[in-house]
């Protein structure tokens with residue numbers, strides 16, 4: 001079957017890889033001159049099954065109200081006269097009930113764990129080098145109440161098979177001695193030894209090169225302008241995509257099946273077709289610093305709960321990422337937010353990096369209210385979705401690619417997940433190894 005994948009971030013690239021492995025003739029359309037140049041470019045780089053708890057949870061509404069109007073707030077909702085943003089906000093509130101939060105966690109753990117295993121197999125198979133570290137993720141807390149409030153979520157994660165162990169401050173320092181400078185502020189933490197980190201940009205590009213060698217046709221610098229349809233009801237299908245090629249010419253590309261993997265930009269392309277996705281762009285920031293004193297910089301990937309920042313060591317660089325601003329599709333850098341990241345990183349690891357030359361970046365997380373992505377079928381028999389991976393697209397990416405290749409090929413993926421347009425499988429309790437390593 002001829003399949004066109006729309007977008008070459010981590011999601012589109014992983015989809016293309018597995019579709020090719022399933023025996024399809026695959027073309028990828030990407031508007032940038034290479035893979036992973038938008039949201040999959042400079043993110044937090046964590047493979048964090050342990051972060052399956054979505055932002056929409058019972059404690060979220062009060063926190064968001066408290067943060068309204070604060071320029072350096074971890075999550076900033078800037079109200080706009082825009083129906084999608086308001087509708088998204090109302091749906092977000094609906095996902096904050098305990099029942100829905102727990103079901104969302106269950107689904108995210110399921111696909112994230114499946115994805116991590118898929119990534120591990122892929123790196124063995126392809127040998128792609130992406131500054132991968134398998135030293136776990138350490139989440140530390142500086143607020144006693146936040147730490148206590150995190151204990152039920154950690155227990156739920158353990159019940160679902162994710163070994164997120166709650167630990168005291170001494171254990172936090174034993175696992176990552178680079179945090180010693182703020183020892184007196186730390187009240188506790190949790191550690192998930194099976195989590196990982198690595199550069200999503202390097203991985204996606206390495207995988208795209210391997211996929212191209214295997215026969216996938218990557219059309220870069222090519223913009224999709226619309227999807228063409230024919231028929232109605234059960235016989236409705238996509239006949240082609242209109243593109244602008246690198247020479248500026250409008251052309252139509254035809255295929256048997258189409259996979260939408262354009263992150264936040266999936267929405268405007270599918271809306272005219274009546275496929276109404278609840279995805280809103282959540283702008284996040286990252287800063288990358290050159291490590292000047294390797295012994296003073298962390299190697300275990302970290303989550304700083306108080307500041308909602310994640311930290312990953314990528315060879316001789318330190319990546320710090322976080323914060324979210326709901327303010328449309330703008331990617332402009334807000335200096336207050338950038339400065340806040342550097343101030344905090346310098347406080348945590350004062351002697352580790354060159355803080356005078358940070359490289360700042362902003363990207364748009366494709367956020368669904370629940371943080372559960374859209375993977376599966378649509379009302380068009382040959383249009384498939386792999387989009388809306390929100391805060392965890394790197395964590396869920398390889399598994400999502402594998403799952404969509406199964407679905408396009410007529411197979412049912414083996415995991416508990418509400419794939420769109422398909423019956424849900426019975427919940428499966430995952431069993432991950434419970435070895436704790438430092």
Ligand SMILES: Cc1cc2nc3c(=O)[nH]c(=O)nc-3n(C[C@H](O)[C@H](O)[C@H](O)COP(=O)(O)OP(=O)(O)OC[C@H]3O[C@@H](n4cnc5c(N)ncnc54)[C@H](O)[C@@H]3O)c2cc1C
Nearest residue numbers: 007009011031039040044045046224263284392393394395
């Ligand atoms: C600050 C920050 C930190 C993050 N940290 C983490 C983390 O630690 N761990 C984690 O798991 N996730 C993290 N994420 C989330 C993760 O980065 C995203 O979920 C993921 O990158 C989404 O991948 P994607 O392929 O769906 O989207 P993208 O990478 O945005 O890919 C979509 C592609 O579609 C292309 N495209 C769009 N429109 C068109 C068009 N009209 N024609 C042709 N091509 C088009 C774009 O150029 C782009 O390459 C973070 C995100 C941010 C912003």
